[in-house]
Amino acid sequence: MTGERFNPRLAARKRNGTIFKWLCFAATIFGIVMLAILLVDVTSDGLRWLSIDFLTRYPSRIPARAGIKSAILGTLWMMGLTAAISFPLGVGAAIYLEEYAPGNWFTRLLQTNIANLAGVPSIVYGILGLAVFVRFFGFQRSVLAGAATLSLLVLPVVIIASQEAIRAVPRSLREGAYGLGATRWQMIRHQVLPVAMPGILTGTILSLSRAIGETAPLIMIGALTFIAFPPTSPMSPFTVLPIQIFNWASRPQADFHDLAAAAIVVLLVILLAMNATAILLRNRLRKQL
């Protein structure tokens, strides 16, 4: 017993630690390298087709004449309508949950339900949209049916982000407003919402940028791929960029693959612009508080 001495084997243990640290570092870098490869791959494939003509032409069976005008306009319509539906509904629900809701079982049910909806696969929303908006409400395969479906899809995200922004408003502001005799709605309208708005907008923009990248639910409700005219009303048939990309990518010809890549570049630029706006808003919010 006394003959045994404790051997810390410190060198070996330290070496294991270093190997482990570098493995974890490699794992971290892996994601970033993949992102870089993806961006380079897409840009190099699509650069050849990117031109003003590509943006202003309608789809064509001949790759050299194909463009994405109807897809861009469809995406803009979709973005606008989805924002118009999901923003008031989402912010309203968030205000209700944070400021009005009593602490009972129904409120807890609402909150759990919202968390669960955020995890439902997007294609299931597509099935819902197909049955409810396209068939039951008779919206047909219109921009409105698509926007209503995408609104339900992003609603949980808008609600959760708005709730966080509203919760971050200091208590003192509310107490001050009440002290001056404001009603609850006056307090919310004039104190809480102005302070929470940058946070709410950031969350809404980020969720919209998720919506305009969505493909599966819009395929479900029957967005078309060959549209040679811009949407003129919420009841128009439509296509959007992700659907056009899917259509081109699923064809065997290499030229169409490159067209898909060019359309991806355009879609990523739009997403980047939206994310940059969201980050700017977030920074403004940080300065204020």
Added chain:
Amino acid sequence: MESAESQTESGAPGPVSDSLVASDLTPHRKRRLVEGSINGVLFLCGLVSVLTTVGIVVVLVTESAGFFREVPIVEFLTGTRWSPMYSDQHFGILPLLNGTLMIAFGSSLIALPIGLGSAIYLSEYASENVRKRVKPALEVLAGIPTVVYGYFALTFITPIIRTIFPGTGIFNAASGAIVVGIMIIPMVSSLSEDALSAVPRSLRAAAYGIGATKFEVVTRVVVPASLSGVAASFILAISRAIGETMAVTLAAGATPRMTLSFLESIQTMTAYIVQVSLGETPHGTLEYRTIFAVGLVLFVITLLMNLLSQQITRRFREQYE
């Protein structure tokens, strides 16, 4: 004044004539009316999310009920052939389930170790500076539309696989699994990092105090202590892989098949639903109703996984409070 007002309000509206009510709208009462209606409108906004859930369940269940009147539910759940579009019709969902599970398994092999590794690095090793630069990049990775990943799989990953394994078809499970794996890395990484960062300093300090190296602190104290949070992130990521649609539709093929080979073309539940809705199947037919039955299975699986993950997270939170 105050008591008189509340009395008129709670009193029966019967004897009060309309004109009297209108002239009785003092600013105070008008305000109460506005307040009450705002409460109601906001409540309706909240109700939309409940209606969404109800809508999903009602649509899936009623349409599936029509399907199960013609196809026995046992045959649907245990059949090993799926061919609703052929003249020799079979409605066994197992090949689609098999395809989905292959994608979930393959993508987990990539995303779980890499995601956890990067979470450990970001939470335990990286300097504040590195973290500030890496996290936004991972957020960008998470924000790329799934159809873009599908394109990437088809035009970049598949050619590499076909060079290594000649004879592999254009569509194969491996390409889909790899790209879905890349897609869900940010989810595992960011949720696991939250769990690792939540482990109290005192636990680490105690381990250092009895002579542990950093490696030992991380692997024997921090990771085990946050295991439930890490597990919850794993389950959420797998659930996301199961629901993923566009990347597997583009890369993994449209061949429902009972196989375990990642080099073959397969079909997932989600890809099948897309295939039917792209086709010309008339509304109301048995073939059309398959998408609701498959959708119901997909919905139930992902819902159960999300609930399980929430359950685990809730327990984890209680641990250190």
